[in-house]
Amino acid sequence: MPEFTRARAYLIGAMSQETGVNIETIRYYEKIGLMPKPDRTAGGNRQYSHDHLKRLSFIRKSRNLGFSIAEIRSLLGMVDQQDVSCGDVHRMTVRHLGAVRDKIAALQQLEDALEGMAAKCARGDVPDCPIIDTLFEQPEAAA
Amino acid sequence: MPEFTRARAYLIGAMSQETGVNIETIRYYEKIGLMPKPDRTAGGNRQYSHDHLKRLSFIRKSRNLGFSIAEIRSLLGMVDQQDVSCGDVHRMTVRHLGAVRDKIAALQQLEDALEGMAAKCARGDVPDCPIIDTLFEQPEAAA
DNA sequence: TCTTGCATCTGTAGCTACTACAGGCACCAC
DNA sequence: GTGGTGCCTGTAGTAGCTACAGATGCAAGA
Numbered sequence: 001m002p003e004f005t006r007a008r009a010y011l012i013g014a015m016s017q018e019t020g021v022n023i024e025t026i027r028y029y030e031k032i033g034l035m036p037k038p039d040r041t042a043g044g045n046r047q048y049s050h051d052h053l054k055r056l057s058f059i060r061k062s063r064n065l066g067f068s069i070a071e072i073r074s075l076l077g078m079v080d081q082q083d084v085s086c087g088d089v090h091r092m093t094v095r096h097l098g099a100v101r102d103k104i105a106a107l108q109q110l111e112d113a114l115e116g117m118a119a120k121c122a123r124g125d126v127p128d129c130p131i132i133d134t135l136f137e138q139p140e141a142a143a
Numbered sequence: 144m145p146e147f148t149r150a151r152a153y154l155i156g157a158m159s160q161e162t163g164v165n166i167e168t169i170r171y172y173e174k175i176g177l178m179p180k181p182d183r184t185a186g187g188n189r190q191y192s193h194d195h196l197k198r199l200s201f202i203r204k205s206r207n208l209g210f211s212i213a214e215i216r217s218l219l220g221m222v223d224q225q226d227v228s229c230g231d232v233h234r235m236t237v238r239h240l241g242a243v244r245d246k247i248a249a250l251q252q253l254e255d256a257l258e259g260m261a262a263k264c265a266r267g268d269v270p271d272c273p274i275i276d277t278l279f280e281q282p283e284a285a286a
Numbered sequence: 287t288c289t290t291g292c293a294t295c296t297g298t299a300g301c302t303a304c305t306a307c308a309g310g311c312a313c314c315a316c
Numbered sequence: 317g318t319g320g321t322g323c324c325t326g327t328a329g330t331a332g333c334t335a336c337a338g339a340t341g342c343a344a345g346a
Binding site for chain 1: 331332333334335340341342
């Protein structure tokens with residue numbers, strides 16, 4: 001990649017285009033301290049460097065992987081302190097993987113229940129719907 | 144079930160106990176119009192009937208099945224108007240089932256990606272972490 | 287030079303579905 | 317009458333944005 005590309009400065013619209021992160025979201029990340037305050041042009045517009053771009057792309061990817069803002073903050077904290085221990089990152093990833101698997105299991109249970117309900121239903125214009133009946137049954141013990 | 148049980152009145156704490164819905168949440172459902180305003184005791188406490196209990200239990204079950212408040216509102220709207228067409232309910236259920244399946248698929252993709260990342264990682268106290276490297280790669284085209 | 291139009295600015299309010307609190311009553315037992 | 321519990325209202329906080337309003341910046345065309 002040619003040098004001038006790396007040295008280029010980006011306005012917020014370009015950042016948004018390059019990373020797919022909404023302009024408002026970029027400003028929001030700045031506000032909550034996930035992105036550092038960038039330089040400004042003479043007129044007051046934000047001016048980003050290639051490093052900013054890489055960082056925003058990191059955040060975007062991590063968000064896509066389902067990491068919370070708090071988790072990304074710790075990941076970036078490690079990066080910022082140049083104190084990246086692979087063990088720590090691995091632990092966070094595995095913990096997160098566990099949470100994702102739990103979510104999948106819960107949704108699969110839900111899928112089964114919904115399938116069962118849909119199968120019971122006559123679909124027609126009948127007034128008595130087994131789905132509604134199911135939902136209107138006696139309350140169970142508190143979950 | 145004996146008649147006196149059906150005729151009994153419940154205070155908000157009892158409603159919460161019977162259904163497992165938080166007291167604050169019950170008040171919140173009243174505020175947003177999902178639960179009707181109940182009678183009050185002389186002292187001003189909410190007093191619920193068995194019908195209220197059934198309705199709240201319906202809401203709770205539907206929430207557990209992942210229906211949004213808006214979806215529950217339409218389900219209850221049909222019930223309230225005694226206009227429950229099984230076809231409509233079935234359509235809502237199937238649409239919701241589709242959304243749940245989409246979410247499962249997305250999470251499974253995420254699971255794969257996280258597994259891949261975790262597997263690449265040496266776990267040790269090495270400074271160069273492949274997980275971080277992966278996340279810090281060039282930005283892709285906007286998604 | 288003026289105008290047009292797009293990009294960007296700040297700041298605030300809204301979204302979902304709750305949850306948590308503060309400060310105050312009602313009611314009961316002792 | 318005092319203590320404890322349950323309930324009341326109203327407001328603010330949570331996550332992670334998104335959507336405005338109203339004011340500028342800036343570049344290109346007439």
